[in-house]
Amino acid sequence: MSYKQIKWMILFIPTITVALWEYVRHQFLLPYISMNLGNWLTPVLVYLVSITLLTQLFRILERIQKELEQERSAKVALEAREQLARELHDGIAQSLFLLSVKAEKLESDFSSEQHQQNVLSIRKTIHEVNRYVRQAITNLRLEREESQMVKSNHSSLLQQIKFMARDLRTPMEIQWDLKDQQLDDKEMVELIACIREALTNMDKHASATAGSIRATGMSHRWKVVIKDNGTGFTGDPFEKVNKFGLRIMKERCEEMGWVMNMYRQEAYTIIEIRKGAYA
Incomplete structure (x- = not known):
């Protein structure tokens, strides 16, 4: 029946x-x-x-x-497994293959300058693999956490950012006025990845005691500002040898057609991600 x-x-x-x-x-x-x-x-x-x-x-x-x-x-569990399999294949498997190729090249090349560049390239690839693993695990944690949450009027973007901020040692003030409907799926994925990288760097290296995340704008132009009162930096942070996370984050933004700036203002470090001509 x-x-x-x-x-x-x-x-x-x-x-x-x-x-x-x-x-x-x-x-x-x-x-x-x-x-x-x-x-x-x-x-x-x-x-x-x-x-x-x-x-x-x-x-x-x-x-x-x-x-x-x-x-x-x-069905949901199967879709989550398929998504994880795609992430592992697209991120980790390909990066490890590239790492093995570069390692073989490093063994046959003893030029000091080329040797140093290859070492830095391998370290960057390792950092990317680590970031892929961390992102995949975080996504699974978010899915499990959100499945247990009571439905609310907050956007899924805001929920994910609150979830990330909850695990930080630095207290974060969040003001999120950017709606989910104003971003497409790829923009949401890339923006969350950039914010996660910025918060991870702040938590590990800045020794900040307070921070904030603010987002404003519409679909065709918006701005996200991540701010903290940490120790900051000197010079161009994107040119430093070991700052792979920042360079990858900037590359993500450039691929999406966004503008990313990182600068000091008074006693604060500010990371700004913009789409369109947003003042």
Whole structure:
């Protein structure tokens, strides 16, 4: 019996029961049952039918609903596994292959300058692999966490940022006025990755005691500002040898057509990501 058939039976059985009872009562039972007694027997009859028949139908309906929920959960789990497999293949597997090629080249090249460049290239690739692993694990944690959260009016972007900020040692003030609908899927993925990298760097290296994240704008132009009162930096941070995370983040922004700036203002370090001509 299908789900739809059960619903229609639950709706029509009480109606048909009352109709048949009233027909039989008026056609055959009026000499034996008074009008008042018949009126009292009608709800009793409907109650008995509901207890005996409808209860069984409700149990079948609940069982079908439970099976549908289990199938839906299995489908979600399968999609999560497929997504993780794609991330592992596209990020880690390819990066490790590239790392092996560069390692073989390093063994055959003993030029001091070229040797140093190859070492830095390998270190950058290792950093990328580490970032892919960390991002994949964080995404799985977010999916598990969000599945347990009560639905609210907050955007999924804001939820993910709050989740990331919760794991930081630095207290963060969040003001997020950019709606999910104003970004496409790729923009959301890349923006979250950039924010995660910025927060990770701040938490590990800045020794900040306070920070903030602010986002404003619309679909065609917006600005995200990440600010902290940490130790800061000197010179151009993107030219430093070991700052692979910052360079990768800047490359992400350039690929998306965004502008990324990192600068000091008074006692604060500011990372600014902009799309379009946003003042």
